[in-house]
Amino acid sequence: MTRCLRTLTLCAMLCLPSVALAETSYSPPEIAQGENGWESYIGPMMLDKTTVAGLNPAPNTPEAAVVRFLASRIRGDRAWQQAIVSSPGRKAKKGLKTWKSWRLNAAQIQSRKMRGANRGYVSVWLDLTIAGEKKTGTDDFTVKREGDGWRIAEVPS
Numbered sequence: 001m002t003r004c005l006r007t008l009t010l011c012a013m014l015c016l017p018s019v020a021l022a023e024t025s026y027s028p029p030e031i032a033q034g035e036n037g038w039e040s041y042i043g044p045m046m047l048d049k050t051t052v053a054g055l056n057p058a059p060n061t062p063e064a065a066v067v068r069f070l071a072s073r074i075r076g077d078r079a080w081q082q083a084i085v086s087s088p089g090r091k092a093k094k095g096l097k098t099w100k101s102w103r104l105n106a107a108q109i110q111s112r113k114m115r116g117a118n119r120g121y122v123s124v125w126l127d128l129t130i131a132g133e134k135k136t137g138t139d140d141f142t143v144k145r146e147g148d149g150w151r152i153a154e155v156p157s
Helices: 001-017 061-075 079-083 089-100
Strands: 031-033 039-041 102-115 120-131 133-146 150-156
Touching: 039 089, 061 079, 061 102, 061 120, 061 133, 061 150
Parallel strands: none
Antiparallel strands: 031 039, 039 102, 102 120, 120 133, 133 150
């Protein structure tokens, strides 16, 4: 009986989306100067179901925080919560609520614009399904330095 319960417990754990994924090493792509203070990423990784399976970088750069959020949303787990600021503002909470009804199919970071050493924006191309309809486009995540790393202060909505 005990062996059967252990087997059932293990099966149940394997079927649930993981929230305790190990942090994986991640190096942001190289950047090239763009216009109006934006820096473009050179050869950024396309994030989709196959590339995000084990991708859960520590949010130690603005890009890594955004990649952690995006990879988690594509997988359907809750690791994205670790990429969000500890006290999201009203606008951030509203944006996160909107994301609950969206399915992220793929994403790719495109560029960044830093506002000093502690704040900036990461522009991302997104492939979403919203209310059954496929949408693609580019929008910005607002990032800021918090504690020992970077976190997302606002998500596009």
